[in-house]
Amino acid sequence: MKIKACLFDLDGVIVDTAKYHFIAWKELAADLGFEFTEEHNERLKGVSRMASLDILLEIGGKYVRQDEKERMANSKNERYVSLIKKMTPDEILPGVIRFLNELKNAGIKTAIGSASKNAPLILERLKLDSYFDAIIDGNKVSHAKPDPEVFLKGAEALGVHPSECVVFEDAAAGVEAALNGNMKCIGIGEKEVLAKADKVIPGFENFSLENLRMI
Numbered sequence: 238m239k240i241k242a243c244l245f246d247l248d249g250v251i252v253d254t255a256k257y258h259f260i261a262w263k264e265l266a267a268d269l270g271f272e273f274t275e276e277h278n279e280r281l282k283g284v285s286r287m288a289s290l291d292i293l294l295e296i297g298g299k300y301v302r303q304d305e306k307e308r309m310a311n312s313k314n315e316r317y318v319s320l321i322k323k324m325t326p327d328e329i330l331p332g333v334i335r336f337l338n339e340l341k342n343a344g345i346k347t348a349i350g351s352a353s354k355n356a357p358l359i360l361e362r363l364k365l366d367s368y369f370d371a372i373i374d375g376n377k378v379s380h381a382k383p384d385p386e387v388f389l390k391g392a393e394a395l396g397v398h399p400s401e402c403v404v405f406e407d408a409a410a411g412v413e414a415a416l417n418g419n420m421k422c423i424g425i426g427e428k429e430v431l432a433k434a435d436k437v438i439p440g441f442e443n444f445s446l447e448n449l450r451m452i
């Protein structure tokens with residue numbers, strides 16, 4: 238395979254924002270009178286904001302009207318944004334910058350493919366906005382992962398064929414989205430969770446372009 242582009246999920250791949258989502262969702266659950274645990278939070282990784290709220294309400298056994306749901310999602314997002322506004326480039330996961338530079342030097346294009354509507358703010362806080370040739374986020378797609386839309390739009394923006402792309406993803410639905418788009422996928426995390434990925438690695442610390450070419 239000739240690799241022309243790498244597409245990166247954001248949360249859980251470039252940076253760990255799950256901890257901030259957790260704080261904000263936990264507060265909402267507390268307001269509603271139930272406990273939201275880290276284990277519950279695992280179920281929200283890679284899932285859109287409104288779908289995450291539905292899962293949280295199901296966990297708490299709460300049934301609420303649509304307008305109430307929108308108010309809740311907005312209030313969670315305000316709390317979340319107040320936390321991510323304080324992020325700094327130190328929070329970029331180990332090895333990411335080195336790997337991105339390696340790709341750039343090799344002429345391989347890069348894009349972000351994230352479900353998050355806050356991706357532009359996160360990338361700005363991390364001073365990473367200029368690192369990527371394209372950014373496709375939750376504001377630009379209408380079908381959530383495992384639909385391949387976010388990655389197909391990324392490939393299109395980069396002017397490359399899906400079969401020339403490798404996706405990096407930490408969520409099972411994101412791995413499926415990549416495969417549904419006829420792309421290779423490297424899972425970031427645990428093999429048991431990301432079983433469908435072509436390869437699973439713990440992170441970028443010991444991963445280089447040479448390793449990538451071997452998949």
Ligand code: B16
Pocket residue numbers: 246247248249258281282283284285286289314350351352353354355356375408
């Ligand atoms: P927002 P990713 C996803 O980002 C997160 O993993 C997920 O937990 C979150 O609910 C979703 O973005 C939406 O985020 O509320 O900021 O729009 O992993 O696809 O980069």
Ligand code: MG
Pocket residue numbers: 246247248249250282283406407408411
């Ligand atoms: Mg993710």
